[in-house]
Amino acid sequence: MRKIIHLIEDDRAISELIAFLLMEEGYDVKVFANPRMYEQRTHYILPNLLIIDVKLACNDGLTMCQKWKLNSSTRHIPMLVTSAYEGNRTDVRVAEADYFLSKPFDINELLARVSSLLS
Amino acid sequence: MKDLYPNITEGIFKEIFLASPVAGYICDQHGALLIFNDAAATLWGHRPETGERKWYGTLLVYDAGGQVLTTMDSSVPLLEGKGDVDQGAEIILERPDGSKRNVLVLPCPIVHDSGEPIATHITLIDITDHKTYDEKQAVLSAIVESSHDAIVGKTLDGTIISWNRGAQRIFGYEENEIIGKSVYTLIPTYLYEEEVNILKQIKAGKQVDHYQTTRVSKSGKEIPISLTVSPVRNSRNKIIGASKIARDISDQLQKEQLIQFNAHKLGALHAISKVISEKLDADFIVQTVINATTEVTAADIGICCYWMTKGEGRRVQSVAVGGTAFNHKEISAHSYLAEEFLHEIFQSRGNVRFDDLCDSPTVHALFNEYRVIEVDEIRHCLAVPIYSADNQLTGAILLGYAQQDDYQGVDEEITRSIASQVATALENARLFEEVNALNLKKNEFIALASHELKTPLTTVKGYLQILERYEMNQMMRRFLTKALTQLSRIEALINELLDISKIEAGKLSLYYETFNIEDLIADVVETFHFSSQTHHIVAHNLQHVVVCADRQRIEQVLINLLSNAIKYSPDVDQVLVTLETSDTHVTIKVTDEGVGLSSEQREKIFTRFFRAEGTSKMPGLGLGLYLSKEIIERHGGHIGVESEIDKGSTFYFSIPYAQQDDGTVKTLFD
Numbered sequence: 201m202r203k204i205i206h207l208i209e210d211d212r213a214i215s216e217l218i219a220f221l222l223m224e225e226g227y228d229v230k231v232f233a234n235p236r237m238y239e240q241r242t243h244y245i246l247p248n249l250l251i252i253d254v255k256l257a258c259n260d261g262l263t264m265c266q267k268w269k270l271n272s273s274t275r276h277i278p279m280l281v282t283s284a285y286e287g288n289r290t291d292v293r294v295a296e297a298d299y300f301l302s303k304p305f306d307i308n309e310l311l312a313r314v315s316s317l318l319s
Numbered sequence: 320m321k322d323l324y325p326n327i328t329e330g331i332f333k334e335i336f337l338a339s340p341v342a343g344y345i346c347d348q349h350g351a352l353l354i355f356n357d358a359a360a361t362l363w364g365h366r367p368e369t370g371e372r373k374w375y376g377t378l379l380v381y382d383a384g385g386q387v388l389t390t391m392d393s394s395v396p397l398l399e400g401k402g403d404v405d406q407g408a409e410i411i412l413e414r415p416d417g418s419k420r421n422v423l424v425l426p427c428p429i430v431h432d433s434g435e436p437i438a439t440h441i442t443l444i445d446i447t448d449h450k451t452y453d454e455k456q457a458v459l460s461a462i463v464e465s466s467h468d469a470i471v472g473k474t475l476d477g478t479i480i481s482w483n484r485g486a487q488r489i490f491g492y493e494e495n496e497i498i499g500k501s502v503y504t505l506i507p508t509y510l511y512e513e514e515v516n517i518l519k520q521i522k523a524g525k526q527v528d529h530y531q532t533t534r535v536s537k538s539g540k541e542i543p544i545s546l547t548v549s550p551v552r553n554s555r556n557k558i559i560g561a562s563k564i565a566r567d568i569s570d571q572l573q574k575e576q577l578i579q580f581n582a583h584k585l586g587a588l589h590a591i592s593k594v595i596s597e598k599l600d601a602d603f604i605v606q607t608v609i610n611a612t613t614e615v616t617a618a619d620i621g622i623c624c625y626w627m628t629k630g631e632g633r634r635v636q637s638v639a640v641g642g643t644a645f646n647h648k649e650i651s652a653h654s655y656l657a658e659e660f661l662h663e664i665f666q667s668r669g670n671v672r673f674d675d676l677c678d679s680p681t682v683h684a685l686f687n688e689y690r691v692i693e694v695d696e697i698r699h700c701l702a703v704p705i706y707s708a709d710n711q712l713t714g715a716i717l718l719g720y721a722q723q724d725d726y727q728g729v730d731e732e733i734t735r736s737i738a739s740q741v742a743t744a745l746e747n748a749r750l751f752e753e754v755n756a757l758n759l760k761k762n763e764f765i766a767l768a769s770h771e772l773k774t775p776l777t778t779v780k781g782y783l784q785i786l787e788r789y790e791m792n793q794m795m796r797r798f799l800t801k802a803l804t805q806l807s808r809i810e811a812l813i814n815e816l817l818d819i820s821k822i823e824a825g826k827l828s829l830y831y832e833t834f835n836i837e838d839l840i841a842d843v844v845e846t847f848h849f850s851s852q853t854h855h856i857v858a859h860n861l862q863h864v865v866v867c868a869d870r871q872r873i874e875q876v877l878i879n880l881l882s883n884a885i886k887y888s889p890d891v892d893q894v895l896v897t898l899e900t901s902d903t904h905v906t907i908k909v910t911d912e913g914v915g916l917s918s919e920q921r922e923k924i925f926t927r928f929f930r931a932e933g934t935s936k937m938p939g940l941g942l943g944l945y946l947s948k949e950i951i952e953r954h955g956g957h958i959g960v961e962s963e964i965d966k967g968s969t970f971y972f973s974i975p976y977a978q979q980d981d982g983t984v985k986t987l988f989d
Contacts, residue, residue: 213778221785284773286817304777304810307784 202228203318206247208238208261209282214303218251221307222314235260246277249318252297254283262297269296278317342422342443345429348436350374362422362445364414379413383421409446421447469544469565472551475522477502477514480560489544489567491537502563505534507541521550521561534565543572584733587611595740601627601748605639605741609716612737613642617725618718620644620686620697624656625705625714625745629752634658644721646691656685661715665704670731673700676719686719695721703734705742713745758823765820769813776813780806815942819927822949829869829953833977836864836873836905840896843877847885854885859897864905867977872950876958879943880909880970888913888967904956904973912967921960947972 205227209215215231222229232238235252250268254261265281268274284303299313336343336354342362344355351370360366363377380388388410407423414420425442463470469486473479479502482494490497490505497504506514510532517527527548533541544565551560594607605623613621620642626634636658660681664671676683676698686697697719705714716738720726783803791799821827844856866873877896884894888911895910916924923929925948928941944958951958956974 211774211778214774214781217778217781217785221781284770284777303773304780304806307781 202226203248204228204230204245205249205251205314206230206232206238207251208232208235208264209251209253210234210255211253214253217307218310221311225311225314227314235264238264246274248277249314250277250279251314252279252281254281254285265297280313280317342445343441344443345438345440346374347438353438359443362420362443363412364416364418375412377412377414381411381413381419383409383411385411407444412443419447420445421450466564469563469567471502471563471565472560473502473563474560475518475558477518479504486565489536489542489565490534507533507535517546517548518561521548522558524550524558526550531568543568584615584730587615588733588737591737591740595744595747598744599748599751601625601745602637602639604744604748605637606641608737608741608744609639610641612716612734613718615733615737616701616718616729617720618642618701618729619694619721619725620689620719622685622689622717622719623705623714623741624661624717625741626658627745628749640689642719644690644694644697644719646689656681656715658712661704661712664702665712665715668704668706670704670734671702673702674726676700682717685717690719697721699723699726701726701729701731701734703731703738705738705745707742708746713742716741762820762824765816766824769817769820772809772813776806776810780810815946818946818949819942822946827949827953829872829950831867832870833865833867834870836866836898836907837861839870839874840877840898840907843874843881844896846878847881851885854888854892854894856881857893857895859895861898862900864898864900865976866905866974868954868974869950873954873974876947876950876972877907877909879947880972883943883970884909884911884913884968887911901973904975906971906973908969908971910967910969915964915966915968916960916962917964921962924960925958 205222207215207218207222207229209218209231210233215233219229219231230247232241252261252265261281265279268277268279278299279297280299280301281297282301282303282305286302298317301310301313337356339356340358342356342359344359345353347353352367353369355367355369363375365377367377382388407425409421409423411419411421423444423446425444427440427442428436429438429440431437463481463483466483466485467488469489470481470483471479471486472481479497479500482492482497486497487493492504503511503514513532517530520527527546530546530548532544532546534544536542545568546566547564549562550558551562553559588611591608591611594604598604598607605625609621609623612618612623620640622638622640624636624638626636629635636656673679673682676686679700682700682702683697686700690697699720701718701720703716703718704712705716707713716734718729718734720729780803783799783806787796787799787803818827840858840861844858847854847856881894881896888894891912893912895908897908897910899906899908925944927945929944948958951972951974954974956972958970958972960968960970962968
């Protein structure tokens with residue numbers, strides 16, 4: 201059974217990169233541009249891992265994380281937060297995300313982290 | 320002799336002669352000494368042989384003018400000592416020991432029954448002591464008389480008994496109109512008590528020295544004087560009166576007051592300059608200036624209104640009020656002066672005097688707004704314009720006075736110089752605000768730009784790393800590695816810029832965690848082992864040390880120190896890392912045997928953008944050590960360097976095991 205990963209990332213180049221990498225590894229990857237669009241998605245299969253990008257002046261991503269962690273049906277789903285903003289590291293802790301990866305990241309680290317979060 | 324002088328050598332007369340306290344002797348008609356008494360011997364200073372000396376008991380005799388008298392000269396008056404002879408001529412005798420005595424000579428011829436003079440009886444009166452005393456008296460009275468100070472003698476009950484010319488000059492009374500009067504004539508009624516005390520002191524034998532007080536002259540004018548009063552004693556040491564020396568110190572006092580006043584002014588001006596050069600907060604400066612200005616100009620109330628150009632070109636008026644008559648109420652908006660009004664006032668561009676504020680209701684109302692009700696109404700105003708460097712009217716200082724005298728006496732020159740200083744200060748404050756705003760924008764921009772740069776960087780790095788996974792020939796792999804290395808440099812530079820903008824904005828947040836510093840050093844050393852082809856890092860004294868700190872930041876500092884050590888020691892192949900511990904701190908030292916630093920460089924090396932001389936070819940922005948210092952200091956630690964030119968450097972940093980700015984350990988979620 202292929203593991204499902206949902207990726208929320210608004211930068212097209214990065215989402216393509218990550219999706220390519222993860223699909224190469226054999227994961228089932230679905231990409232969404234932002235949390236709003238993710239919440240409006242039509243099929244409700246829950247992912248095995250959520251990768252979400254967090255912007256500077258936009259808390260949508262973190263709000264979603266918090267919501268998921270409070271919901272008993274989604275609480276168990278690991279969340280990996282990426283951000284170009286180092287300052288978001290602390291906020292990510294507050295939002296109880298499972299891991300923070302700052303951009304630009306090392307793809308090997310990304311893959312290692314994804315794999316460990318999924319095991 | 321018995322035959323010749325039966326009356327003298329016998330009986331009581333001889334006794335009287337010999338015992339007399341007055342020097343006396345008898346010579347024969349040739350001047351030979353026949354007899355002398357003890358008093359004469361004392362006067363002469365020796366006992367001459369009788370029959371030998373000519374006329375006098377001493378060898379040397381002078382006239383009163385000091386000319387030596389011969390025996391002949393000196394004998395004449397004695398021999399002819401009758402009638403017209405100068406009875407009581409003054410001569411000087413010199414004793415064998417050289418001392419001289421002034422004497423009066425009183426010769427008296429002894430005449431034989433036949434009428435022939437047969438001898439002379441001479442009496443000598445020693446006037447030496449009297450003479451010295453007279454001379455002294457003459458000198459003393461001359462001194463007293465010529466003294467510029469008043470010298471007054473008074474009895475113990477305060478009656479004036481002597482009065483010199485100085486006293487006449489100072490107090491205006493002639494000697495004949497004041498002698499016999501009471502000393503209270505000279506004392507203002509409210510100071511009578513003082514004289515009672517002075518007399519009390521004098522009676523007790525004490526002197527009153529340089530006592531500053533006030534006396535009244537004949538014309539009724541009060542004169543400040545410095546007084547010295549001493550007891551006067553008679554020859555039996557009994558106090559019989561007092562001598563009083565009074566010096567007129569009006570001039571001195573006036574000068575002192577002037578000096579004091581000027582010193583005060585200078586002090587206030589200095590305070591103004593100081594605050595203007597040190598502070599950049601316009602409101603604070605203006606408040607300080609108006610406080611000092613009202614003081615210096617003796618104004619009852621001072622109002623300074625000024626315009627500041629805030630962001631987007633808005634002109635905002637501020638008002639500062641000071642002075643003793645200021646009621647310290649809130650400054651209300653409706654009391655602000657209209658800009659047009661000030662332009663109208665200062666049409667002449669100079670200071671403007673409002674001699675009577677009744678003619679100027681706007682200004683009058685302004686002062687009334689801030690005046691304490693109890694004090695006198697402000698009637699006069701000096702208005703001083705404040706012009707900016709580009710000659711724009713940017714404000715005004717209004718000094719309000721209740722008293723005409725204070726208003727007339729104000730030094731306008733000073734107010735003008737203060738106004739120009741205020742203008743400069745306001746300009747500085749405005750520029751400072753502008754710089755601050757721009758700096759803030761700059762930091763925001765750097766932060767934003769850095770983040771924006773990171774996004775494409777992520778993609779490039781990602782794709783290059785993907786390429787790396789594929790089979791390729793050696794050349795392609797070498798190029799790819801080069802590209803990735805350069806990419807890391809870009810990443811490092813962006814991170815440095817970001818950190819700086821965070822530090823400047825005070826937003827560098829530390830992410831505390833507990834970790835073993837030994838592991839951190841080992842990790843970093845291993846990274847360098849792979850990345851550095853030229854140097855190997857030798858770790859020394861590694862041990863298990865757990866600290867609570869921002870691991871990533873500490874790692875950043877260590878990497879920075881190691882990179883520098885490698886960069887600046889091109890001729891050696893080794894860098895040493897040492898771990899040391901104390902009770903409270905852990906210290907990491909990075910030692911190289913490279914080019915070293917001069918003392919001047921050591922001082923500046925932790926400042927922003929500092930690059931060691933001759934190192935312009937080295938990559939980097941010169942921010943690494945500045946950042947490291949900030950990071951270590953934010954941990955409550957210390958960073959430093961010991962170095963010698965051509966010998967190498969040791970950079971070190973210490974951090975507490977677990978310490979934060981507020982002295983507590985930061986937990987994960989606070």
